[in-house]
Amino acid sequence: MKFFIDNLPIIFPYDRIYPEQYAYMCDLKRTLDATGHCVLEMPSGTGKTVSLLSLIVSYQQFFPTRRKLVYCSRTVPEIEKALTELKRLMNYRVSCAETDEQREKEKNFMGLGLTSRKNLCIHPDVAKEKKGKVVDARCRDLTSSSVCEKGRANPGSVDLCDWHENLGKMDPGTLIPPGIWTLADVLQYGRDKGVCPYFAVRRMMPFVDIIIYSFHYLLDPKVAEQVSKEMSKDAIVVFDEAHNIDNVCIESLSIDLTRPMMDAAGRSVTKLSEKVEEIKTSDVAKLQDEYAKLVEGLQESIIDQNDTDGFMGNPLLPDDLLNEAIPGNIRKAEHFIAFLKRFVEYIKTRMRVLHVVAETPLSFLQHLKDITYIERRPLRFCAERLQSLIRTLDLHRLDEYASLQKVASFATLVATYEKGFLLILEPFETDNATVPNPVFHFTCLDPSLAIKPVFERFSSVVITSGTISPLDINAFLPLVITRGSDQVAISSRFEVRNDPAVVRNFGSILIEYSKIVPDGIVAFFPSYLYMESIVAAWNDMGILNEVWKHKLIFVETPDANETSIALENYRRACDNGRGAVLLSVARGKVSEGIDFDHNYGRAVIMFGVPYQYTESRILKARLEYLRDAYRIRESEFLGFDAMRNAAQCVGRVLRGKTDWGLMIFADKRFARADKRAKLPRWINQYITETASNLSTDMAITLSKLFMRTISQNPNENQTGISLWTVEDIEKAQSKQRELALNTERQQEDDDYGDGGISDNALMDFDLDV
């Protein structure tokens, strides 16, 4: 359909539109017009992505400036979905185009997705590597400018990547023909043409209208520096599915060091010093050249670098980078190596402490200085200096130096940031562990730090996510189960969660629902620890044996690929026969980015409230910081955080208004008045007093009733009410215009501009007659 918002013609790739989508697009347009940032929410399952893309593409195609869209999503499946959505939209736009000229314009619109080398590599050997880091390193060894130079000058002397070489033979700017390319499309294109998909995308980025990649590519300075540096300021930046964006922000500035890492870093330092000695005898000019450059403060800037050379970005935010020469005491290669050695030894010594230490970066630096005489300033340049040395030494297989790079990043971060960061040394994994397994956490407490540069750099940043809000068709039945059929209260509260009665009651909820619900049931647990122990307990209690009678059982495992295969099988089972149960974890791998709409999720069960583990020292530190810096109460944050995650989990089962299902919240805490207030409004709105405090058998009765009615109510035609046609949109628009006109007129009536008493005031005046 085609309609107008103000003067902007919008092409929407469906015959109908939800009013929510229309409202969302209107809001989005206002943001773009005003060039500012905004947070937009939309009910889950009502087609947020398609609305967003539809409006922005219409906007881009209508105005001559052609602002670029940088669309960020959380997971690769979501990126691929957004690309597919965009591809569908553009096909629709092409088919709708009225003139040849317009059609040509639509066809020339370009959209690409970017992910790692690991996901895009088609080199037969390199692509087989399991770890992304290894793929990166091996790729670099085949494509870096120095290797290419050697290989081209003297063919056969070094291995080069044919796919990358072929890319070099093409004209820059036409590496990929215009159009929308999903990740799968780009891979296929690379295979067909014999070119490298990864670098094809990277090098086409300046020419595309829309680039879709993950949050990290913009928020994590190490990646953003290499990938997103050249984005122009007027680009529109969208963070979709952004309900957890604060976590990504914090992650991108936090770092962990462990014992094995320190050992590996130590070995790398030794290897580096050997290399330096070696090069001193073979090619001493190289080192001297580097030194001279460093003295002059002529560091190679990333822009001069070839995109194949970049390997480790600076961990600092752009504003915190120093434009100074590297300090004298680490300019010489051997001095820097000695410096690194000392630092690594210091951290190792600290890790031998057997009690927990929490300290600020300043106190850490003071102690470091007292013991090792390492100053803050050279430490700040640690990451940069290491980059330079690695480049000078022309090292191969950089993945072997990963730990050392991490230590250098740690050094740079700890020497740069004071406020909003904390160092925590945990010698033991858990409180009752006896074998030390120390971890040195450098943790960022303030999520606003990482996103600030993005806000400052781009004129329009849109943060958007789905909320669970009541849809006007109540096809979802939320129920709160607070006790089992035996009236024992159920809860995932730490003290009772392993109580056999609670475990059994949770189990009987699963059994009963697997009996009555068709197709798929998704169950979420508050943590992996709990899921794994409860699955074992259920098996011993014979509960799973009961479930096996009705459905297949699939469980999320630690391995991503293994879980993906289980997911695929789960879907197959939902498409055929009696369906299956999927057990997974809120905040886990599955809960983010995988949809369970329609038959893939006819019921979703939350076993317990997905609170974070409050004994976590990092969480405690973060809560304290939030309280001190932003006056957010701990309990308030924890409650909010648990509820947003619960809402996300159940929200994954919604798509479209005729989709239906059950949402079961199994924990007595969901029914408590103070917790109820924190629940999303829709629960409070839709859960009647009785439905918020159910026992299992009562809930089953209600669920059966609901399923019987929902199946008798084949989608009535909701056109005009919750589904709008173009006419409905126009009606709504004219109504709004009228309303606006009326208020305007009223204001005119009300105010004569003479400072007198207004009509309203006169009317309201309480005359005592």
Next chain:
Amino acid sequence: MPTTVCTAKASCKKLPGLLELTDTHLQWTQDGKKAPSIRVAYAEASSLFCSKEGAAQVRLKLSLVGDDAGHNFTFTSPVAVTEREKFKQELTSIISRNRRTSELLPRPHVPPVNATSSIPFSSAPSPATVNAKPPPGSTRPPISRATSVASDRRETPVITGGDPASEFRLRKKVLLSNPELGALHRDLVMSGQITEAEFWDGREHLILAQAASESQKKGKPGQLVDPRPEAVEGGEIRIRITPQLVHDIFDEYPIVAKAYSDNVPSKLSEEQFWKRYFQSKLFNAHRASIRSSAAQHVVKDDPIFDKYLEKDDDELEPRRQRDEHVEVFVDLAATMEDHEETGNEKDVTMRAGRQKAALPLIRKFNEHSERLLNSALGEIPPAKRRRLDPGEDVYSQIEIDDLHDPEASNGIILEMQGRERYFEGRMDSSPQAAKPKLDPSLVFQDARSNLESWGTRLTHLKIERKHGDAALGDMTQNVASRLDVRSKKNDIPDGLFRQMTTCQTAANEFLRQFWLAIYPPLGELQTAASATPAQRATKAAKMIGYISKTHEKVYALVKTAEQHGIDATRVENALKPVLHASDQAITFYHNKIPNK
């Protein structure tokens, strides 16, 4: 009131009551209550357990289909044991009947083999010994075929298209699983009033349904193969080994199949093999339990089986790496590798795989589910599967179906014969249909005069009370009579009640046959049963003969009622609808015949 086969005083859940076995249900009524609180249809009973002879309490437990918990009854009367035996006898035959009808895949039952004792394991199972009494009557071949109407039907039709023998078996099953139908069959067909073919005429769907449910291939049972040992007195444990279990174990754990083929019979006898397997670490590793400590003391080192032990599959990465490509929309690994890991590690509760003992179990679940899925859907590599699946269009996963306009599809063009004629016809009639032209002013005047003095007319308006009162009266009466019926005790004696029921169902069946003969169903599946008009006429005549006897039968019943000292009008009232329907049929028949 249904016939009671036997009754006894029995308590259930410590409440005293009366246990009754009627001809369709087992029911238990708490003392002082009118309605039975437990009512179990015959078909639901699945197994029966009794307390030992000479136990302090005489108990009986009945498990139901799909509910092993079932019901427990304790016989309380002084002659508890004899009463219990009576129930036991009756229920056993019911259950064995159920078993035979429900067991679609008759699996041989093997008497338990005591794994620790020296009873040899037998691979050839002894056949199931379900001690079942054949239900009375049903096994007798229908005798009716030879009687009166044998001439008008060639043979009992074979509906499912199979051979008559299997057809007969199907019919028998339908009758057994449906006691009421079985009773009717006994009354009418066995007694020779109507033929077998006539009886099934119009009930073909029952047989077809039965055939369909039988031909449906039963998949593998979903549960994990987890032979749980039963403890036997003397500290021994025993595990039942059935050929099915052996098959399942081999299927689930190929390593055991390998061990079997390596060692039996060269190194171990079959019996030794299983005996040692169930004591081995290998078996312990295969058990779907993490509480293996309980069985620890019986686990012994075993030089043969320990060779086959695999490392526990409890690493973060699975032992069996699978590098098949998953669909990108569910590809979680791609996200893990999308960017370098950043940030602090997750807290202890959120690190997957910390419960090492649970991991092999979880993997077993996923693999088991996958195996079941593949056994039902066929094992096709995922890539090929995706290509084969026609519904798997890239857009199908993201499209929102609601937003498509269902009416936007191109309609089906109506192809009409003689279109011109149709439109001409309409044109002809249109001038007639056109209304005479109206003069607006006239109409207006008319309306105005109509409205004049509406006020006074409104005051004259009176709503007759009579109708309202009548309606209310009707309703009250209705409620009263219903209350009346409910409050009245159903004191018609059993025998009479049964006769009434029989009379009613028989008359209904005759009526059904009659109308079927008069109006053969259209578009019905044309089986061999479809009769010629002549045959139908004979049949109708015969049925009318039966139907006209209904009055006599009812009269007889009324008389019996009087003899029993029961209000005859009640019986009459109860059977009035049947009489009415019979009269209807008779009048219809007599009116129709002269017409011909």
